[in-house]
Amino acid sequence: MLLAVDPARLFAHLDDHRRLSSHMEKPSLMTAGASMRIETDDRHGQALGSVIRMTGRVLGMRLSLEEVVTAYEPPRHKAWETVGEPRLLVIGGYRMGFEIDQAPGGSRLVVFIDYRLPAKGLSLLLGRVLGGAYAAWCTRRMAEDARAVFGVPSPTSKGRPLDEHRQD
Template sequence: MAAESPLAFHHRSEVVLPVEPERLFTHLDDHRRLSSHMEKPSLMTAGASMRIDTDAGHGQSVGSVIRMSGRVLGVRLGLEEVVTEHAPPQRKVWETVGEPTLLVIGAYRMGFSIEPFTGGSRLVVFIDYARPGRGLARLLGGLVGRYYAAWCTRRMAEDARAAFPGPIRGPAPSAR
């Protein structure tokens, strides 16, 4: 059996927003705002929430560090991410450092890209991820990892839509 490549799984969510790319990038560049769905209990987090901390760079420059920690179902979770690309107003990417302690996904690379679109911007939020390394988490990852990845990218895209409401011009959002 061939070995699974490190970040073998992918999901993306896309939305068209009535806001110029510069303003949208500035809004999304606040990592606490971008990841706010992780700080609120939800069904996808089994009612748990994660605490988000950033270094002095606030997750807004290459090399800046973001940490998340919390508990779900009595299990301590945690991860550290580092910003690997920061190209306002087009693209931002961050990825986990080391092996994150999560239940349904393992290491990941995540980010967003923004391109001008008639009357606004097209936002694509993506995640490339691996299943957790072993044990129950690996089994859970195989069962629900893709649903969690889809939920996460969709939440980020929909939170951006909520921040910039208005008529959407162009194609409807897609998920892949």
């Protein structure tokens, strides 16, 4: 996705993990009405090795996960991944992040997620059916939230908007 903002400013905006994951704190159809509470360590998810935790409930089931920042290269790249086996409904462990490149009129943003299906049971079945849609929704929400703040470059800029997500 092309955005009308310089890479350093975009990185600073996305580097606030609470803002980046705010779509998880609001009930929605994609979260089956659940919401997650986000907590960070004293580095606020803004340093290599920093820890982010999310907890919540969906359909009476307790959800939880812990993530660790595994790549931190301002203003270009940030990635984090789950530690241990997360308690989620449609995806298992994952690695997620974003990449920012200079582009005509601003920045090119790619938000990605590489995930495993849950190990067994109903979650595995739901993951096979809904995992791809959930991963696409999550990455799209992060990118669209940035677009709502910064907008797209003017039509005189070279290039075109591009939405991307990756999944295994």
